[in-house]
Amino acid sequence: MPTRRTFIKQSLVAAGAGAFHPKAAQIMAATDCNGTVVLAQPQVRVLFSGLLAYRFRPGPIAGSFQYCDIDPLKLLPTDEPHLFSVIVTEREGDNTPYMLWRYFGDPAVKRLDRLTLTVDKPMTSGVIKYLHNPFNRSLNTNDCSDWRWLLSLEELFPATPRPYLRDNAFWNGMQVTNGIFYTAIKTDRDRAMLSHECGVRSSPIYSVASVLAANIYLNDDATATLRGPDGDIPMRNRPNVAYEVYFDYNPRRLLVPSIGVRTRTHFHKYYAALEPTQSECDIYYTLQSVRKKGTPDVPCMGLEG
Numbered sequence: 001m002p003t004r005r006t007f008i009k010q011s012l013v014a015a016g017a018g019a020f021h022p023k024a025a026q027i028m029a030a031t032d033c034n035g036t037v038v039l040a041q042p043q044v045r046v047l048f049s050g051l052l053a054y055r056f057r058p059g060p061i062a063g064s065f066q067y068c069d070i071d072p073l074k075l076l077p078t079d080e081p082h083l084f085s086v087i088v089t090e091r092e093g094d095n096t097p098y099m100l101w102r103y104f105g106d107p108a109v110k111r112l113d114r115l116t117l118t119v120d121k122p123m124t125s126g127v128i129k130y131l132h133n134p135f136n137r138s139l140n141t142n143d144c145s146d147w148r149w150l151l152s153l154e155e156l157f158p159a160t161p162r163p164y165l166r167d168n169a170f171w172n173g174m175q176v177t178n179g180i181f182y183t184a185i186k187t188d189r190d191r192a193m194l195s196h197e198c199g200v201r202s203s204p205i206y207s208v209a210s211v212l213a214a215n216i217y218l219n220d221d222a223t224a225t226l227r228g229p230d231g232d233i234p235m236r237n238r239p240n241v242a243y244e245v246y247f248d249y250n251p252r253r254l255l256v257p258s259i260g261v262r263t264r265t266h267f268h269k270y271y272a273a274l275e276p277t278q279s280e281c282d283i284y285y286t287l288q289s290v291r292k293k294g295t296p297d298v299p300c301m302g303l304e305g
Contacts, residue, residue: 041242044216044224044235046117046176047184050249051075051082051266051300053165053273054150054181054212059126066126068181068214069114071173072107072249073269080251080266081106082300084171086115087246088226088233097244101226101233107171113229114172117245121222122178127214130182137206140189149183149209151267151283152304153274156196165305169273174247178224179214186210191289198281205283208301250300259287270303 048054051073056065072084084107089097103112132143137155148155153162187194189207196205216224218237226233226245235243251266268282283301 042215043218043237043241044179044243044245046174046179046214046216046245046247048212048214048247048302049210049300050302051269052173052212052247052249052302053170053270054302054304055165056127056129056304063131064126064128067175067177068127069173069175070247071170073273074108074169074171075269079269082249083252084112085246085248086174086228087248088235089244089246090235091242091244093240100243101228101230103228112172115174116227117174117176117178117216117224118227119178119216119218119222119224121219123217123219123222124178127176127179127181130180138204140206144186145182145184147182147209147212149186149207150212150302150304151205151208154304163274163276163278165270165273165303166275176214179216181212181214183209184211184213187285192285192287194283194285196281196283198278208283210301212302259289262286266300267303270305 048070053069053071053073055069055071057067057069059065072082075082084103084105086101086103088100088102090100091097129147130145131148132146135142135146135148137148142149153164157163186207186209194205194208195202218224220237222237224235224243226235262284263286265283265285268279271278271281
């Protein structure tokens with residue numbers, strides 16, 4: 001869906017820095033959006049959008065993770081059709097990006113083995129989430145790049161034991177083994193009113209992440225490699241060259257609700273994938289005004305579980 005991809009690309013803001021990054025002092029450029037630490041352009045940036053589950057494998061140190069699996073949710077034949085798309089681009093300076101590889105199709109028809117994105121000489125070990133405390137979803141003063149704008153099972157079900165996502169409820173997606181994960185675009189709370197509803201219970205959730213991202217920084221002689229069905233795609237650290245990977249799983253058609261109309265999202269599909277299922281829950285939103293930059297009108301969002 002080129003129109004949505006172009007919109008995401010144009011509206012992406014710079015990433016948040018991780019306090020765990022050993023070269024943070026060198027790559028911090030400025031601050032923006034309620035104190036967000038803005039990073040210099042990474043050599044590799046991965047953008048995620050749509051009905052995707054993010055599952056982190058814990059690492060040896062608190063706050064670190066070995067990798068993150070990002071997988072598209074399986075849907076029923078009667079559901080709104082979604083398309084799975086992966087695009088890898090290379091850009092030199094201000095030139096037009098050059099497409100290195102593309103995958104496009106319905107994962108129920110065109111099966112894909114899991115993609116892996118690795119770094120041969122990583123600057124840091126594993127992956128981290130960008131967290132900037134304090135974080136309170138009800139406030140409008142949080143860091144805009146904080147990973148926690150993405151809804152999680154831990155937030156939605158604070159009591160234990162909590163439901164978990166079944167492994168067989170997802171298609172193969174991508175495994176990322178290095179990088180800083182953060183929120184690239186979140187919804188505008190003044191424009192889209194969101195609520196979490198379970199049966200008769202309803203609570204506001206204010207803003208949520210609509211596009212997620214991972215920044216990968218390479219040492220001088222390092223290479224990031226995306227391994228896919230057509231072989232390896234190397235992304236080498238070269239002067240004035242940047243790579244972007246677009247990982248998208250959104251409806252085949254762009255769904256834009258009318259202003260003032262309470263609209264059901266596709267979030268309930270995650271609840272059907274839980275064990276035990278939570279079929280009575282979903283997220284609804286009501287648009288208050290016309291689209292503004294950085295707030296895509298897509299009823300799909302991610303979930304960390």
